Amino acid sequence: MDKNIALEQLRTAKAAHISWVQKAKLLIAGLEIDKNSIPVNSTECKFGQWFYSDAQKLNALRNNNFECMATIEELHFKLHDVYLKIFKLYYSVEKQGFLAKLFGKKQITTEETKEQAGEYYTEMEAISKKLIVEINRLERRVIAIPKEEIEEL
Numbered sequence: 001m002d003k004n005i006a007l008e009q010l011r012t013a014k015a016a017h018i019s020w021v022q023k024a025k026l027l028i029a030g031l032e033i034d035k036n037s038i039p040v041n042s043t044e045c046k047f048g049q050w051f052y053s054d055a056q057k058l059n060a061l062r063n064n065n066f067e068c069m070a071t072i073e074e075l076h077f078k079l080h081d082v083y084l085k086i087f088k089l090y091y092s093v094e095k096q097g098f099l100a101k102l103f104g105k106k107q108i109t110t111e112e113t114k115e116q117a118g119e120y121y122t123e124m125e126a127i128s129k130k131l132i133v134e135i136n137r138l139e140r141r142v143i144a145i146p147k148e149e150i151e152e153l
Contacts, residue, residue: 001057003150007142009054014135016046021128024083027090028117035091042080051076058138061145068138075131082124086117 020038027033039045043052051072059069090113142150 001054001150003142003145003147006054006058006150007139009050010135010139010142013047013050013055014132014139016050017128017131017135020045020047021079021124024086024124025121028086028114028121030114035087038083038087040080040084040087042076045080048076048080058142061141061150068134068141072131072134072138075127075134079124079127079131082120082127086120086124089113089117089120 023033023038027038039048042048055069
């Protein structure tokens with residue numbers, strides 16, 4: 001594994017995470033957002049795809065204990081769990097017909113729905129900040145490892 005490529009992938013995944021959170025914010029603000037652009041499943045978002053593939057190689061690094069990766073995974077799961085609540089408020093699949101499900105039509109939102117979604121988003125934002133702290137910690141650990149040691153992975 002090339003150290004520069006590993007760092008680039010990590011930074012790209014972090015940027016994808018930030019973008020994902022921002023799309024949820026735009027959804028709550030009332031913009032029409034394609035429901036597929038904010039995946040509910042933690043393994044389907046770009047960050048999750050990176051985390052469950054290339055990032056797993058980082059577990060073998062000598063200064064990267066499993067706890068760091070486990071914390072990242074736990075926070076990522078929590079983030080998606082909270083987003084699922086927002087998703088259900090805006091895309092109530094059970095109440096929609098076949099075409100609405102197919103095209104991801106948003107249901108009509110009330111002020112109460114927007115308020116509840118805002119509360120969930122505040123929770124999401126707090127989790128996201130913790131996740132970014134852990135991603136930054138992982139990045140510092142990768143930077144600290146000699147290039148040769150990473151290439152052995």
